[in-house]
Amino acid sequence: MxxxxxxxxxxxxxxxxxxxxxxxxxxxxxxxxxxxxxxxxxxxxPSSVFWSEDGKKLYFYWNPEGNKSDSLYSVNAEGKNLQKVSAKERRNLPGQYGTYNYAETKKVYEKNGDIFLYDIKSGKAQQITNTVERESSPAFSHSEQKITYNKDGNLYAWNMANGQTVQLTDFKKGRKPAGEGKNEQRDWLKEQQIALLQIVKDREEAKELQRKQRLADAPARPKEIYVEDKMVNSLTLSPDERFITYQLISRPKNSKVAIVPDYVTSSGYTEDINTRTKVGDAQNTYEFFVYDTNRDTAFAVLMNDIEGITDQPAYLLEKEAKASTAKTTDAKPKKAELRSTAIYGPFWSENGKHAVVVARSQDNKDRWIMKLDPATGKLTLLDRQRDEAWINGPGIGYGAGEIGWMPDNESVWFHSEENGHSHLYAVNVNTGKKKALTSGKFEVSDVKMSDDKKHFYFTANKVHPGVKHFYRMPVQGGEMVQLTSMTGAHEVQMSPDEKTLAMRFSTSNTPWELYVMDNKKSAKPKQVTNSLTDEFKSYDWREPEVITFKAKDGADVYARLYRPENAKANGPAVIFVHGAGYLQNAHKWWSSYFREYMFHNFLADQGYTVLDIDYRGSAGYGRDVRTGIYRFMGGKDLSDHVDGAKHLVEKYNVDPKKIGIYGGSYGGFITLMAMFTEPDVFAAGAALRSVTDWAHYNHGYTSNILNTPYTDSTAYAKSSPIYYAEGLKGALLICHGMVDTNVHFQDVVRLTQRLIELGKDNWELAVYPVEDHGFVEPASWTDEYKRIYKLFEENLKE
Known part of the structure; x- marks a missing residue:
């Protein structure tokens, strides 16, 4: 014994x-x-899947031999003749990204900083530029007689017929040189000289004649446009080649950039890494201009008269209302101010008659789609999307989003969350009539119109929030034909002739593999790659059950559940919190958190029940879930985990005193909030690379959810764990990389000092000197997760 x-x-x-x-x-x-x-x-x-231009081959990166890096492989359109691509063939491939002419017989692209024109039928590429400077953003002109591209912040056009290159813009840094100005005394002396002395008069007349002759003989040049220290962006030539639109970006001069020290360096010295500003600091501002080449003048496009341009967010109006109520004297009404915006585009109709732009308010509460008259700069509102939280969602994002022209050349399609989920809409630019093309409690993404303009192709999670299928639908809306059939997720690339689908597919317990199938409903997919090692396949990986439970406000919350084979009554449980906030993990495809997935299998083998929750703020479930954390991170997102713990106790016989929680980044933040504000629910927690104070995170992410610290300080105080540290009761493990350029190490240093001052002793900090936000070294991953497992073993098991 x-x-x-x-x-x-x-x-x-x-x-x-x-x-x-x-x-x-x-x-x-x-x-x-x-x-x-x-x-x-x-x-x-396999990764980075793309078709050859003639559609005869399918290329992808793969590493079946376990080399240090992936190599380029190819198969034919039927998925046969799998082979590694030779270095010569790889170097001769045209650039993967570029633009096509209307007939899709030619492609223009950038490669190694030069511009190339590729003939698809012959398979031959013509090099257009060969310079030490970088040329970028090539495009065909509307007439397809020229190719435009950017170089040194200016727009150029290369004539395909005669090979001539013309500079279309002349942007210059700095201010326009000031002239000598008017000086009455000097002007009087000059006029006196000309009147008294014939030789002076003759010479002045000769100089003026020479000046006029030089101007008459000089070739036409674009107008000099001085942009001071602003950056020129998004140069676009109109179809009639009369107008050039562009964006000017002004960088703030008084913003302060946070510095992250790097301690383990080859030099032996500590080296500073410049990272980012903190939320609420000065940000870039944007202006949109039209350069009219006929009139040789440039002017700004203004949104002064657009509906909603002066509308302030509701939280500010509430704040102002409270402030005015508190005042005893009558105050003059505040003048409405124009909000800062950024305009993207323009997007021209195929017939060249119409242009639309997309504008975003910099507080991200509004998105406008507008028709642009380039001759006058007039904007006509077509659609306004307003969200008191923030605008986002599949196909919407933070820039222009997915947008394109319908076959009639009079309507544009776009995404909107108007009905609660991201769906396709079309609006007529002449009548303003809008039509929903898709609808329902699901989301549409990755939209492409067929070459014959009769159908849309897109991805949607219509069958289940955690399943992604590929669909075809008539361009005017109607039946969504589901083309894929396997349960999981499909990442699809159509062949150039649109007859074959290449797709990466995975399930919850099998990583991504490459398949090909005919572009037909119910077609049978053929697997091309087999990537898994025998060692990996020797374990019976769980297919976690995707369950739902009710939150305390009645919402349905989706989660992944891992159970021990012989679960014991009153056993321990661990809740995992995914990162990013806006991310989906309770789905039926291979998770980007694959290490955590394997760790959860390991925990289940050790007798733990594991729950992985798509809490409020997660992706895949529509607008209300996405914005459920507005002005209070650590509110519904945390209560969803508390409700998940309750569900484990009530349905899966988990001991309420033996529940742990862990996660990284946003998951680390939630873990801290859980340990500080719900100490009777969670006995132990591991907070990895966690935000401890949102006032120290970046602007682009945080300002959307919590506004800014100086305008909405209450939201930051409610949402930041550092304010609640005195509530810690259970065992807490904190892990952080010291060169984290996303969530800075400073976050946990400040929290550490707070815990010391509070006299807390049931916590520990593990630091990783060479790791950024996403760990790389296996040794670091191993050390971190050994500590996590030890934490749970010591605190959740008797």
Whole structure:
């Protein structure tokens, strides 16, 4: 018995410390060390899938041999003749990204900073530029007789017929040189000289004649436009080649950039990394201009008369209302101010008659789609999307979003969350009539119109929020034909002739593989790659159950559930919190959190029930879930985890005193909020690379959700864990990379000092000197997760 106990103790120690243990039957027994090795032990999935221009080959990056880096492979359109691409063939491939002419017989692209024109039928490329400077953003002119491109912040056009290159703009840094100005005394002396002395008069007349002759003989040049220290962006030539539109970006002069010290360097010295400003600091501002070449003049496009341009966010109006109520004297009404905006585009109709632009308010509460008259700069409102939280969603994003022209050349299609989920709409630019093309409690993304302009192709999670299928639909709306059939997610690339679909597909327990199938409903997909190693396949990976439970406000919350094979009554449980906030993880495809997925299998093997929740703020469920965290991070997103813990106790017989929680980034933030504000629910927590004070995070992400610290300080105080540290009761593990350029190490340094001052002693900090926000080194991953497992073993098990 003594020897048996010693053997069991050694086995338990090996598992706890991450030692690799192999079962007697040859099946893989999981351990932390095994899971956290270089991911190549799993097998490397194919990535960056693209078709050859003639559609005869399918290219992708892959690494079946476990080399240091992936190599380019190819198969034919039927998925046969799999082979590694030679270096010569790879170098001769045209650039993957570029633009096509209307007939899609030619493609123009940038490669190594030069511009190339590719003839698809002959397979030959013509090099247009060959300079040490970088040329970029090539495009065909509307007439397809020229190719435009950017160089040194200016727009150029190359004539395909005669090979002539013309500079279309002349933007110059700095201010326009000031003339000598009017000086009455000097002008009087000059006029006196000309009147008194014939030689002076003759010479002045000769100089003026020479000046006029030089001007008459000089070739036409674009107008000099001085942009001071602003950056020129988004240069676009109109179809009639009369107008050039552009954006000017002004960088703030008084913003302060946070510095992250790098301690482990080749020089032996600490080296500083410049990162970003903090939320609320001065940000870039944007202006949109039209250069009319006929009139040789440039003018700004203004949104002064557009509906909603002066509308202030509701939270500011409430704040102002409270302030005015508190005042005893009558105050003059505040003058409405124009909000700062950024305009994207223009997007021209194929017939060249119409242009639309997309504008975003910089507070991100509004998105406008407008018709542009380039001759006058007049904007006509077509659609306004307003969200008191913030504008986003699939196909919308933070820039122009997905947008394009319908076949009639009079309507544009775009995404909107008007009905609560991101769907396709079309609006007529002449009548303003708008039509919903898709609808329902699902989201549409990755939209492409067929070459014959009869159908849309897109991805949607119509069947289940955690399943992504590829669909075809008539361009005017109607039946959505589901083309894919396997349960999981499909990332689809159509062949140039649109007859074949190449797709990466995965399930919740099998990583991504490459398939090809006919572009037909119910067509059978053919698997091209087999990437998994025998070692990985030797373990029976769980297919986590995707469940729902009710939140306390009645909302349905989706989650992944991992259960031990022989779950014991009153057993321990761990809740995992995914990062990013706006991300989906309770789905039925291979997770980007693959290490955590494997760790959850390991925990289940050790008797833990694991719950992985798509809390409020997550992607995939529409606008209300996406914005459920507005002005209070650590509100509904945290209560969803509390409700998840309750569900584990009530339905899965988990001991309410044996529940732990962990996560990274946003997940680390939620873990801290859970340990500080719900200490009776969670006995232990591991907060990884966590935000501790949102006032120290970046502007682009944080200002959308919490506004800015100086305008909405209450939201920041409610949402930042550092204010609640005194509530810590359970065991807390904090892990952070010291060169984290996203969530700075300073975050946990400040929290550490707060915990010290509060006299807390049930916490520990593990630092990783060479790691950024996303860990890279297997040793770091292993150390971190051994600590997490130890935390749970010591605090959730008797």
């Amino acid at each position: 003594l020897l048996q106990r010693k053997a069991l103790a050694i086995l338990g120690w090996l598992i706890l410390c991450g030692g690799a243990v192999q079962a007697q039957n040859g099946k893989l027994t999981l351990s932390v060390e095994k899971i956290m090795r270089d991911p190549k032990w799993i097998g490397t999935s």
